Amino acid sequence: MTSDDSELASRLTALTRDLILIPTTDSRPAERERCFEFIQNHLDSLGSVQITSYESKGYRSLVVGPQTSEPPEILLCGHIDVIEHPDPDSYHSAIRDGRIYGPGAGDMKGADAIMLELFRTMHARHPGISLGLALTSDEEIGGKNGVRFLVEEAGLQAGIVIVPDGGSLNEVTIEEKGVLHLRVRREGHSAHGARPWLGTNALELLLERVTALRSYFAENWPIDKTADHGHWYPTCSLNIVETPNESANRIPSEASATLDIRFPPPHTVGAMLDNVASILGADCYIEPLMTADPCHLDSDPIFCEVTEAITGNPVKLIRAAGASDSRFFRKAGIPVNLSRPLVGNLHGEDEWIDINSMVTYYWICQRYIEQKLHIS
Ligand SMILES: [Zn+2]
Structure with a gap:
């Protein structure tokens, strides 16, 4: 690990652990609100972006992007909600064996932390770049008032979406049942x-x-x-x-x-x-x-090439038994890159995300954005 890597690793770890502490479950709308406030505070220092808040039937979504009416060429998309655990005290985290353990670590607060950090860094470095970020709060219960609402009712558009909520580091999901x-x-x-x-x-x-x-x-x-x-x-x-x-x-x-x-x-x-x-x-x-309906995600071959270059390992194109919010983007004809860091025990109390793979995934996304938007 370079010093850049370890600094990034500690920033991503701290942010993930802060997000895990907020129990953003379906039964706790006030906590979901608090999480959005925390995220907004995180993004406030960026002067040049536009933050729009949407609400549908009690579910908030946040869309952030450059100050233009043009849809972003690349959109990062995630959800802040996590599933309900019987023990209300389970919403905290621990670091063990290079992993962050805790409810929502893998699905998908670790990935949210990566996207937030990436969005902030890229916009600070290249003000006005065509990179957006959308965060919703109802994915675990179907996404009807989150991504579906944003795409079908609020008119959210993008050239392509990165959804780190399926697949694995070297496994890009190309089809969902x-x-x-x-x-x-x-x-x-x-x-x-x-x-x-x-x-x-x-x-x-x-x-x-x-x-x-x-x-x-x-x-x-x-x-x-x-x-x-x-x-x-x-x-x-x-x-x-x-x-x-x-x-x-x-x-x-x-x-x-x-x-x-x-x-x-x-x-x-x-x-x-x-x-x-x-x-x-x-x-x-x-x-x-x-x-x-089953959907084909139409992922970008450049995303796979970048993943292979950064990880030094071949990419496997996989088909997924589970569905994700991606299907709403696909219905609107928007392609989706669906892969993520190494995660495990999803929806269990000992859910985890591997920290080194978070750093790797960050670099994959960064290089992909740079290539697509012709910046460096
Ligand atoms: Zn998820």
């Missing part, structure tokens, strides 16, 4: 549990159809637990089963199941939904909670 989050409801007829012949058990009938659906997925696309990469086939998980019934001796008249279905191309939301509906049958009511 589509999503169907469905709530399936079945109605029946209540009766005393001792006389099932008098009732219609909504829960049993629902589970029968859901089991048929799961068998359909298992037969057509069996899950291979031994493969470590590229599970590029449709999957279906039954994640919630509910009934308003609370009596052991009553047959439930209502039940619902929530499914998480993921699929690669050429499947589409429409075709997958038709398929699922025909297997579940006409007696099940299907309510889509969230849907997204």
Whole structure:
């Protein structure tokens, strides 16, 4: 490590740890506000940038960029929200084995710190450069009032977006699976549990159809637990089963199941939904909670070249089972570079980010921006 590297490492580490201390969960809007204030204070010293705050249904987003009406050629994009942990005291960090451990370290406060530092440094050095930064606060619950709002309603545009929320240091995500989050409801007829012949058990009938659906997925696309990469086939998980019934001796008249279905191309939301509906049958009511088509990210080959040059290792182009906010940019035709520093145990209490890889990722982004914007 050069002295530049270690100075950068300590700046990024301090900023990440400060961000982790603010529990920016969905149930704590005041903490999310506090985090945005902290970030804004961080950016205030830059005289030449324009800071715009948006709000949609209680979710704030911050968009920062040069003082011009032209969209930035490169946009850095992240989210400040983290998932909820049962223990409210878990929102702090520790340094061990060259890693920062703590809730949100890897997803994605470490990456937020890199983008903030990068944005500040680049704008201080080259006032007016065509580099933007967008930070949202609802990615973990779907991005509807964050990136979707910014792109579809606030008119956010960019030449290309860097989203450090997927892939790895030498793994650039080029495709993401589509999503169907469905709530399936079945109605029946209540009766005393001792006389099932008098009732219609909504829960049993629902589970029968859901089991048929799961068998359909298992037969057509069996899950291979031994493969470590590229599970590029449709999957279906039954994640919630509910009934308003609370009596052991009553047959439930209502039940619902929530499914998480993921699929690669050429499947589409429409075709997958038709398929699922025909297997579940006409007696099940299907309510889509969230849907997204699979998307190709159209990442920039120059980003991969720069990653190879800086890391000295080849880049692997990967396909991701999970979806990210990238899909909203793709719907608007904006290409996305999706990779990130080395991270692990995402959404666990011992979530981590590797500090050296943060520095490397910083240099990758910096060189990429310099090349694209013809500065040095
Ligand atoms: Zn994330």
